[in-house]
Amino acid sequence: MKMLAHARHVPKTPVSLMYRVYKYVLPEVRAELGRLRMIAGQIPDDELRTQALASMRDKQFHCEGGGIYAAANLQQRHVLVPLIVALQTISDYLDNLCDRSTSQDEGDFRLLHQAMLDAVDPGAPLRDYYALRNEREDGGYLHGLVQTCQSCIRQLPSYSSVQSPVSELVGLYGDLQVYKHIVKNRREPELLGWWEKHSQKVPHLQWNEFAAATGSTLGMFVLFLAASEDGLAKQDALLIRDAYFPHVCGLHIMLDYLIDQEEDRIGGDLNFCNYYEDQSQLVERIGEIAARARKDVQALPCRQFHTMIIEGLLALYLSDPKVREQSDVRRVSKHLMRRSPLTRLFFLGNSVWIRMRQT
Structure with a gap:
């Protein structure tokens, strides 16, 4: 894979990364969210306003976490920060509309998530x-x-090289949101049927892990980060996708579901951590x-x-206050944090600090 010019300036240590996060990423992400x-x-x-505001209030850390990719190419952060914040905000807003919906209609959910597909297609027309x-x-x-x-x-120099894998990932995301929010007795059958179409690509994963x-x-x-500089080949874009999907992406959301188990139980929501023997x-x-994710990158x-x-x-998820409130999750967290490298402990401390100072 070709080494892009900005790669020389990517932070290589936790301290240099967090310096950029505090100096550039957090202030700019929060300013964009404020707008x-x-x-x-x-x-x-009233309902749309409530869900839009709630999604930003309750899920601000999603945008802050995503904004870290802008720290890897500061010269393009004026493009990457608003792009990441806008797409993540669409995701969180639509998740709220589906999660706490007045509808359980598959067509409604699919049409809502067409907004994400259109967002990553610079030539797509707006729809209702x-x-x-x-x-x-x-x-x-x-x-x-x-x-x-x-x-x-449109300002990303190599977007044409990543548009296909980005649209593929957005399409899979939309499928998941549709199937996990339809009427309860159809959720698992639809998810399993969907999994059957994709299982050959990732046979080592269980259906819930792929989802x-x-x-x-x-x-x-x-x-988006890879497309922020000239010269990215389409083949390299596919290698980047494969380095992240499914394992880095899977780790991200399995941790998210891990800490939300009690919340999902109360809300009657499907949780992918509930499909294990113990x-x-x-x-x-x-x-x-996590081990496969480290190997992939x-x-x-x-x-x-x-x-x-x-x-x-x-560090981010296992330091979440929700962990302390759930005894089972606390035990799982302790196992996962055993023999943590100093890097993870450094990020854990910073995660706690950022939450304390969240605005």
């Missing part, structure tokens, strides 16, 4: 993404997010996925940076 909150606050429909639901008046909020993504994407991998936006973000098997499988030119992403994921 979007102002717009969301003007949404005419709310056409199949009662709540429709958002004052142009979702269209604005889609247009922000498209505008930023979890499709729920991550990290593969999209790393491809907690020891859950620990074993997450550990195996060794194929990338800036492997130190991507290894830090993996350690940061473990």
Whole structure:
């Protein structure tokens, strides 16, 4: 894989990465979210406004975490930060609309997630993404997010090389969101049927682990980063996708589901950590996925940076306050944190600090 010019300037140590996060990424991500909150606050429909604001309030750390990819190419952060924030905000907003929905209609969910597919296609026309639901008046909020993504994407020099794998990942993400939110008695059969279509690609994964991998936006973000400089070949874009999907992406969302088990139980939501014989098997499988993720990113030119992403994921999720509130999750966390390298412990401390100072 060709070493792109910006790779020489990618942070190679936890200290240099976090310096960029504190100095550039967090302030700029939070400023962009502040701008979007102002717009969301003007949404005419009460339910859409509530879900738009709640998605940014409760899931701000998704945008902050995704923004780390902008730290790897500071010269292009004026494109990468708004792009990552806008796409992640679409994802979180639509997740809220489906999770706490007044509808359980498959067509409605699929049309909503067409917004994400259009967002990563700079030539796609805007549509009425709310056409199949009662709540429709958002004052142009979702269209604005889609247009922000498209505008930023047009500024990425090598986007044509990554558009196909990005659209593939966004399509899988949309499939997952549809199948996991439809009426309860159809969720597992639809997810299993979907898995059958893809199982040959990742036979070492269980169906729930593949589904979890499709729920991550990290593969999209790393491809945006790769496209932020001239000279990326389409073949290299596929290698980058394969380095992230399914294992880095799968680790990301399995950890997310791990800490949300109690919340999902109360809400009656499907949780992919509930499909193991016991907690020891859950620990074993997450550990195996993490090990494969570390091995996969060794194929990338800036492997130190991507290894830090993996350690940061473990630190971020396993330091979440939700862990302390669930005895089973606390035990799993202790197992996963055993023999943690100093890098992970460094990121754990920073994760706690950032949460304390979150605005």
